[in-house]
Amino acid sequence: MSPALALSGKELAAALREETTARAAALTEGGRPPRLAVVVATADESSAWYVRSIARAAAKCGIACDIRDLGPDASAAALRAELARLSEDEAVHGIILQTPLPAGAALEDLASAIAPGKDVDGANPVSLGRLAARLPAFAPATAEAVVALLEHHGIELTGRHVAVVGRSTVVGKPAALLLLDRNATVTVCHSRTPDLPAVTGRADVVVAAAGRPGLITAAHVRPGAVVIDVGTNPTPEGGLVGDVDAASVTPHAGALTPVPGGVGPVTTALLLRHVVQAAE
Ligand code: NAD
Numbered sequence: 454m455s456p457a458l459a460l461s462g463k464e465l466a467a468a469l470r471e472e473t474t475a476r477a478a479a480l481t482e483g484g485r486p487p488r489l490a491v492v493v494a495t496a497d498e499s500s501a502w503y504v505r506s507i508a509r510a511a512a513k514c515g516i517a518c519d520i521r522d523l524g525p526d527a528s529a530a531a532l533r534a535e536l537a538r539l540s541e542d543e544a545v546h547g548i549i550l551q552t553p554l555p556a557g558a559a560l561e562d563l564a565s566a567i568a569p570g571k572d573v574d575g576a577n578p579v580s581l582g583r584l585a586a587r588l589p590a591f592a593p594a595t596a597e598a599v600v601a602l603l604e605h606h607g608i609e610l611t612g613r614h615v616a617v618v619g620r621s622t623v624v625g626k627p628a629a630l631l632l633l634d635r636n637a638t639v640t641v642c643h644s645r646t647p648d649l650p651a652v653t654g655r656a657d658v659v660v661a662a663a664g665r666p667g668l669i670t671a672a673h674v675r676p677g678a679v680v681i682d683v684g685t686n687p688t689p690e691g692g693l694v695g696d697v698d699a700a701s702v703t704p705h706a707g708a709l710t711p712v713p714g715g716v717g718p719v720t721t722a723l724l725l726r727h728v729v730q731a732a733e
Pocket residue numbers: 595618619620621622623624625642643644645646649662663664665668683684685686716717720721
């Protein structure tokens with residue numbers, strides 16, 4: 454069998470950025486420059502790296518990005534107040550609450566202070582509820598990126614069996630909802646799923662979103678299946694690896710997303726598209 458096709462996210466991300474840049478320019482011309490606010494309360498270095506990369510990508514698209522750093526000792530009350538203030542601020546169109554959060558502050562609690570119309574990363578439980586009810590809402594950008602990438606590469610979802618590995622509120626669960634919406638038959642696996650390879654090995658598409666480097670091997674993948682690697686796990690050398698053991702899966706799968714360069718760039722591009730959508 455020939456090695457897996459590499460499902461790059463770069464081309465789709467570039468197309469999305471181009472469209473977003475044009476929409477951002479039109480908004481700015483119309484006197485409504487799009488603005489994203491990122492609320493941070495951590496000294497975590499990989500989080501800081503991620504926030505800087507969003508700010509750079511936003512600037513390239515003509516979107517202003519304010520980083521509101523409340524410091525690693527910020528209280529839940531202070532974070533909630535800042536999110537409520539930004540939700541009221543007419544000059545701000547999108548709000549992200551960056552994780553990790555200080556002890557005593559939970560994303561699920563605080564995200565309800567983000568106005569749903571500005572909730573560009575679908576963190577407010579109202580956004581997830583609306584997504585489940587098939588009402589207009591911003592989906593978490595990573596979950597949306599999984600589906601966008603599959604569609605971009607012409608991978609049929611209707612009637613296909615998709616196994617999602619991970620049930621988090623930010624990735625696994627919303628990805629499962631979006632895949633159901635595309636008429637896939639979805640199985641959601643998690644840390645208590647016994648015999649993971651038996652489940653994923655029956656799927657046409659495997660979405661790995663567990664945050665466990667190398668979790669998915671050839672033994673988890675049916676020959677020729679499509680594998681989407683959502684994992685972004687920092688290595689001690691400062692690199693990034695996915696949840697898929699690419700060396701073992703590549704000779705075996707039909708297609709596989711690279712890490713980096715797969716889901717990641719599409720996620721950032723969709724996040725910025727949500728900001729212009731919110732401003733429009
Ligand atoms: P999380 O820790 O909140 O959730 C992990 C999920 O995986 C849990 O539901 C857990 O039950 C499941 N899991 C853990 N170990 C497992 C195992 N051995 N077998 C089966 N299931 C297992 O993580 P998250 O926030 O959902 O993120 C998942 C991964 O996606 C991480 O690597 C994260 O860095 C990455 N991520 C990437 C992007 C991107 O833009 N590419 C964005 C967000 C998150």
